[in-house]
Amino acid sequence: MKVCLFTIALCGWITMTHAQPTNSFPLWPGDAPGALGKEPKDIPTLTPFLPSPDKATGAAIIIFPGGGYQHLAPHEGEGYARWLNENGVTAFVLKYRLGSDGYRHPAMLQDAARAIRFVRANATGWHLDPKRIGIIGSSAGGHVASTVMTHFDSGKPGDADPVERASSRPDVGILCYAVITMGSFTHQGSKNNLLGTNAPPALVEELSNELHVTKDTPPCFLWTTFEDKAVPMENSMQFADALRKAGVPFDLHIYQKGGHGMGLGSQAYDPGKQHPWTRDCVYWLKAQGFMK
Numbered sequence: 076m077k078v079c080l081f082t083i084a085l086c087g088w089i090t091m092t093h094a095q096p097t098n099s100f101p102l103w104p105g106d107a108p109g110a111l112g113k114e115p116k117d118i119p120t121l122t123p124f125l126p127s128p129d130k131a132t133g134a135a136i137i138i139f140p141g142g143g144y145q146h147l148a149p150h151e152g153e154g155y156a157r158w159l160n161e162n163g164v165t166a167f168v169l170k171y172r173l174g175s176d177g178y179r180h181p182a183m184l185q186d187a188a189r190a191i192r193f194v195r196a197n198a199t200g201w202h203l204d205p206k207r208i209g210i211i212g213s214s215a216g217g218h219v220a221s222t223v224m225t226h227f228d229s230g231k232p233g234d235a236d237p238v239e240r241a242s243s244r245p246d247v248g249i250l251c252y253a254v255i256t257m258g259s260f261t262h263q264g265s266k267n268n269l270l271g272t273n274a275p276p277a278l279v280e281e282l283s284n285e286l287h288v289t290k291d292t293p294p295c296f297l298w299t300t301f302e303d304k305a306v307p308m309e310n311s312m313q314f315a316d317a318l319r320k321a322g323v324p325f326d327l328h329i330y331q332k333g334g335h336g337m338g339l340g341s342q343a344y345d346p347g348k349q350h351p352w353t354r355d356c357v358y359w360l361k362a363q364g365f366m367k
Contacts, residue, residue: 141214144268174268188243217253288317
């Protein structure tokens with residue numbers, strides 16, 4: 076009953092405020108699974124960003140910023156939310172737990188899955204379609220995204236927590252210069268922060284997400300650049316090849332120019348400097364029914 080009241084109260088607060096929310100809220104009413112403490116770093120949160128009602132499409136995308144599982148890059152969080160809002164999509168920025176704070180897998184996957192469940196379970200309060208809940212992740216945040224895209228479940232019927240009854244499968248995934256593999260083309264810093272420095276081979280295989288694509292993996296938009304030396308383009312190429320073999324629709328874009336971590340195209344939010352991937356992604360999201 077405590078969990079239900081927490082969820083209902085939260086939904087009521089959001090429904091009453093059509094102004095831009097400024098406060099984050101925790102994903103769990105109590106400690107997160109495996110919490111190492113009670114400081115902000117131990118509490119995964121979501122921050123909602125709502126489009127103007129006249130633009131709203133009823134779709135939502137949850138944002139996983141990058142940062143090598145060491146920090147969370149601001150320009151890959153709120154900036155994405157503002158861009159999505161301009162196109163009528165409700166956005167949520169996830170603050171997930173990090174390797175630099177002592178966390179290892181599966182804490183990050185637990186946070187990502189819970190975020191999807193939370194938004195879907197509370198879709199009515201945000202005037203959202205529970206069948207149009209997507210995700211976007213950049214760099215290590217792209218690894219979070221590709222992990223939940225390949226390691227989701229349909230929910231836990233009968234769970235005392237109504238949020239846990241919802242599916243953690245995203246309806247679409249957007250992967251920006253994403254870390255996908257823990258194999259030879261990985262980003263070593265992300266791997267160490269996620270798995271530790273001496274991860275067993277079975278765990279390396281489990282988190283090499285190109286190996287776990289199935290026909291149920293959601294449609295995907297991937298982009299990277301030829302010049303990215305931090306996370307080689309093979310990460311995106313291998314995932315796209317796995318999607319093709321599984322019969323999952325996707326868009327793959329490999330741009331010639333640009334280094335790692337470009338975000339929308341500039342560190343500061345500037346619609347006039349947005350990278351072409353943003354226009355290509357809007358075109359793709361319209362085809363998925365996420366934008367008008």
